[in-house]
Amino acid sequence: MSDSSRRDTGQAAEGWALTHLEEHGLRLLTRNWRCRLGELDLVMLDDDTVVFVEVRYRRHSAWGGAEASVDARKRARLSAAAQVFLQQQQRWARHPCRFDVVAIGPAERRSSPQLNWIRGAFDA
Incomplete structure (x- = not known):
């Protein structure tokens, strides 16, 4: 898969995740x-909680699929980036925070992909 194709697929997956989360009341x-x-990928607000959302897409479920791709190294990088975000965006620094993962897998005889929203997927 080319870089531009991978980027387009990633943007589409983020769009699916964003739509799903907004339908569930996140801003x-x-x-x-x-x-x-x-x-x-996405920084959202769920009531007064700042939610850092990692969107992962996999075309197949080999090697554990999208959920398993958020390993300890990835979680540490997300946590570090979230800390910088909160330092730069003081408005949100005193709000509770959580890390969610939206794992998107291939559609199974459906027109839309399979989406799994994992709230509080890990702690910082």
Whole structure:
């Protein structure tokens, strides 16, 4: 898969996740927020909780699928990037926070992909 194709698929997966989360009452604060320590796919607000959402897409479930791809190294990078976000965005620094994962797998005879929203997937 080419880089541009991979990027397009990643953007589509983030779009599916964003739509799903907004349908469940979350509000988007920012998308694809970057710092030198990493990237936050979606930063959302769930009532007064700041939610850092990692979106993972896999075309197949080999090697544990999308959920398993958020390993300890990835969690540490997300946590570090979230800390920088909160330092730079003081408005949100006193709010409770959590890390969610939206794992998206291939559609199984459906028109839309299979989406698994894992609230509180890990602690910082």
